[in-house]
Amino acid sequence: MTSKPNVTRLYSSFVSGSDATVSLVEVSISPGIPTFSVIGLCDSSIRESEGRLRSAFKSTGFTMPKGHITVAISPAYMRKTGSGFDLAMAMGILFASGQLYLPSGAKIYAEGELSLSGELKATPGSCIRLKTVRGMDFDYKIIPESEVSSAGIAGFTGQGINHLSELNSVFDGNDYQETVFGFDKKGTTDDFLDISLLKGQEKTKRALLISAAGFHNILLLGSPGSGKTMAGKILSGLLPPLGPEELSDVYSLSELIEGDDTDLSFDRPVRVIGPNISVSKLLGNAQSVTPGELALANKGILFADELPLYKTEVLDFLRNPLEERKVHMTRRGVTYSFDSNFIFLGTGNPCKCGLLYEKGTKCRCTVNEINRYLSKLNGPFMERIDIFSEMRSISGDDMASIYIDEAEGESLRYRETVERCWQNAFSRYGDHYLNGNFPDTDIRDAMRIPESVVRFASELSEKGFFSARGFTRVLRVARTIADIKDSDDVSEEDVSEATQFRKRGV
Amino acid sequence: MEFTENTNSDFFYSAMMLNTDINYKTLNDLTMHKAMSNYRDMHNIELLKEIVKGNFDLKPDTVHKVKKLIDSFSDVEKIAKRYKQTAVTKGIEVMSCLDRAYPYNWKHISGMPKVFYYSGNYNIVERMTLGGSVAVVGSRSPSRYAEYATEQICKTLVDKGIAVVSGMAYGIDRKAHMTSVSTAGGTVAVLAGGVDNIYPPKNKDIYELIRSNGLIISEMPPGQQPLRQYFPSRNRLIAGLSDCTLVMEAGAVSGTLHTASFAASQGKEVFVLPNNIYYENALGGLKLLEDGGNVLLSAESVIDSVARSLMYKRMDMGCPAELYYQDQIKDEFGGEPDIDALRELSKIKPEALTDDNWKALIKDSLTLKPMCADELCVLTMLPFYKVSKLLTELELNGTVCQEKGKYSLTFV
Structure with a gap:
């Protein structure tokens, strides 16, 4: 052994925000009293890796070399978290100490956490990391076997291994095989409720269809037991499945939060939140830059149950993401953004007793009480809701026919309409925009609304059907209604219908 | 004009009603006990003789009257022939309740003339x-x-x-x-x-x-x-x-x-x-x-x-169908259209109604009580998009207003 420090270099990566950064892991072993130090703004989960490495080496038949061991992870100015550097560090030490043969000039990428027995484990954020790495030029790419479904979704190629001992065959036996990972294509789960369950609630059915067809935010207020919660599950059944690219976006975020036991399916995400949700759960944790429910609902549905009971503070924080369709987080002067492009589905009771919309006059709430109950939903928040519908309890006859008549598959027919509308919107806007989330520029031309129709809408607005801010919302909804009819231009009829979906005072 | 055997029976019927004791009660009794299928059978003397034999569970009064009719059958027929003669010379035509062209309004009221x-x-x-x-x-x-x-x-x-x-x-x-x-x-x-x-x-x-x-x-x-x-x-x-x-x-x-x-x-x-x-x-x-x-x-x-009233008439099956679809039906069935088939055809034809008809119907329904859009959908059998459009128009001209999620007439 010479006195010259023996340095090996490998690559690994870590997640910050919704992106990953590739980092260089350098290991040097120099003679002296045995020490182990990790440098480069690493958090304790990385610094604790000495214990895991030492034990894993021992169980696999390797030995921890004697001497000063220094591991430097760059870029050194960025804070890093996660135990995914274990494999890169272990391989660096094994190469440097000559226990593994390092092919000369080889560029190696490795990630994964080691257990004490030398098994390799996946770490959260794998999909984001592998997406970043997939296009880069490495000679060897080694990941834990349990990350292969992430790799499949990310389009990453490399080799998955289960145990540290397999490294022998990869490097000494030169048995490296670059595989294209597949993933279990479960397709869609069909775990939705059919829209025929809403029999007799024609307005709500129509509202859900329009909402899905144009990606419009929707608010349903109705009596207890009228099927509001059901509406959330029905809406997810109306949306077309995720595309492959969308799947990787959605999966990578949920994998970051939930680890490798995330359900993998083409269904659009449905995130259910309740009145007790905290702002940080909603927006995400700025300290660790982990996404919240808003980001996780991206490309799917954010389902807010019992909306009138929410804290005002929470509703205020919801306003900006609903408008901008993005969530921002700032940590130490760096802003991280997550897409939050979802359908907001809010439900709740219309008044304290909940019977306001029932047939007859069952509700005894005064106008003041009702206004107070819904006060949080008035004003700026409602401006961001495109569609409003009332719900009332299902009558006995309808209930019977729901459970007796087999009307399965109505949702699938609705979904065909929705898919056609999405295609119309994509071909019109040329980008992945839908009527509900198209930017607030000159929508009149982009949405092909004739001048006469705009004038008709402004007449309605003057007569008090909706506010000036609700104006563009009505036009957007009218555009979707025209899409459902497959017509090129928006007509007055469409605006008339869209008007019925505005919420007006009690 | 051409007079068929049926029209002869129609003339006979008129003559019989005016010149014998036979009245609506007798006819009702006969049809109720299935002694005859319709009033034209009264012109059939063989059938009348059959009735008198007592094979049907008829009132004695009815049997008695029929007996008298058989006795005066040739006289009544003479009168009927005279009617026919007048009709031919003066260009008068006959219409029966069994004909398709019988006035729609009369079909739905009892006691309207069987022959006019x-x-x-x-x-x-x-x-x-x-x-x-x-x-x-x-x-x-x-x-x-x-x-x-x-x-x-x-x-x-x-x-x-x-x-x-x-x-x-x-x-x-x-x-x-x-x-x-x-x-x-x-x-x-x-x-x-x-x-x-x-x-x-x-x-x-x-x-x-x-x-x-x-x-x-x-x-x-x-x-x-x-x-x-x-x-x-x-x-x-x-x-x-x-x-x-x-x-x-x-x-x-x-x-x-x-x-x-x-x-x-x-x-x-x-x-x-x-x-x-x-x-x-x-x-x-x-x-x-x-x-x-x-x-x-x-x-x-x-x-x-x-x-x-026209709208209710149109919504009621049959009437519009008979007029709108009779040509189409004739081809399909060959010859005289089947009323039931016509009714079936006309059942789901709300598009024959104009928006104004529907609006009148919505207004009519709302005079009873305030209703929500869903109830109006059920009532009018229209899809929601149609109802919502009509409601906006009604709201726009101030006829209807919305309160607590229900629609009501502005001035009741």
Whole structure:
């Protein structure tokens, strides 16, 4: 052994925000009293890796070399978290100490956490990391076997291994095989409720269809037991499945939060939140830059149950993401953004007793009480809701026919309409925009609304059907209604219908 | 015209009803016990003999009457032949309740004639089914005011294609016919005597006019004199044939009041022209107003009422189908269309109704109680997008307003 420090270099990566950064892991072993130090703004989960490495080496038949061991992870100015550097560090030490043969000039990428027995484990954020790495030029790419479904979704190629001992065959036996990972294509789960369950609630059915067809935010207020919660599950059944690219976006975020036991399916995400949700759960944790429910609902549905009971503070924080369709987080002067492009589905009771919309006059709430109950939903928040519908309890006859008549598959027919509308919107806007989330520029031309129709809408607005801010919302909804009819231009009829979906005072 | 065996039976039926003891009760008894399938079987002497044998569980009175009919069968047939002779020479035609062209309005009221006679342009009846008809009745010696109002209102109505039905008497009847004959709506005169019997004789001028441009109807066979007791029954037919009744002027004791009460009992609206309370010849009409008749302020309210009744008629199966689809059906079935098939066809044809019809229906439903959009969808059988569009329009013109998620009429 010479006195010259023996340095090996490998690559690994870590997640910050919704992106990953590739980092260089350098290991040097120099003679002296045995020490182990990790440098480069690493958090304790990385610094604790000495214990895991030492034990894993021992169980696999390797030995921890004697001497000063220094591991430097760059870029050194960025804070890093996660135990995914274990494999890169272990391989660096094994190469440097000559226990593994390092092919000369080889560029190696490795990630994964080691257990004490030398098994390799996946770490959260794998999909984001592998997406970043997939296009880069490495000679060897080694990941834990349990990350292969992430790799499949990310389009990453490399080799998955289960145990540290397999490294022998990869490097000494030169048995490296670059595989294209597949993933279990479960397709869609069909775990939705059919829209025929809403029999007799024609307005709500129509509202859900329009909402899905144009990606419009929707608010349903109705009596207890009228099927509001059901509406959330029905809406997810109306949306077309995720595309492959969308799947990787959605999966990578949920994998970051939930680890490798995330359900993998083409269904659009449905995130259910309740009145007790905290702002940080909603927006995400700025300290660790982990996404919240808003980001996780991206490309799917954010389902807010019992909306009138929410804290005002929470509703205020919801306003900006609903408008901008993005969530921002700032940590130490760096802003991280997550897409939050979802359908907001809010439900709740219309008044304290909940019977306001029932047939007859069952509700005894005064106008003041009702206004107070819904006060949080008035004003700026409602401006961001495109569609409003009332719900009332299902009558006995309808209930019977729901459970007796087999009307399965109505949702699938609705979904065909929705898919056609999405295609119309994509071909019109040329980008992945839908009527509900198209930017607030000159929508009149982009949405092909004739001048006469705009004038008709402004007449309605003057007569008090909706506010000036609700104006563009009505036009957007009218555009979707025209899409459902497959017509090129928006007509007055469409605006008339869209008007019925505005919420007006009690 | 060609007379078939069926028309011979129709003539026989008329002769039998006028000249023998056989009445509606007897016929009902016979059909109820399935002794015969319809009134035409009475012309079948073999069948009558079969009935007398007592194979059916008939009332003794019925059997007795049938026996008497068999005895006088040849006499009745002679009379029927005479009717037929008159009809052929005078160009009078027969219509039976078994025919498809039988007036729609009569089909739905019991006690309407099984056989009636007409002369003139029968197309008016078919047009009435979808275009509407109004009975205009009143005093034989009206005030200038009532006569003027009759003329003005009839003009507006016939311009809208609504037919005017009346009794060809002096006064209001005459004015109504004069105003409406040879117009878009057309006119129908229902006589108490036979179609060839001009009563009152002085109205010969308008009789000729109506014969060539309008339609003359009577339940009495040709040649029959208009007897006093026939007039109330005639008034019933006038009310039955029309969608609503206008009483222009009626004294305290007047046949016009019969027409009005028939109309009311048939569920039709009665409009009464308001008049001076010190004018005795109008007291009957004013009493009708007191009893809840509609005030005839303008022709518009009449048109609304007719439109409503037309819409219900169209929603009721059968009627529009028979007119709209009969050609299409004829090809499919070959020959006479099957009424049931027609009804089936017409069931889901709400597109024949215009938006205004639907709006009227929505308004009508909302007079009962405030309703939500879902209930209106069920009621009108329209999809939500259609209902919502109509509701916005109704809201826009201020007819309907929304409160607590339910719609109600702005002015009740």
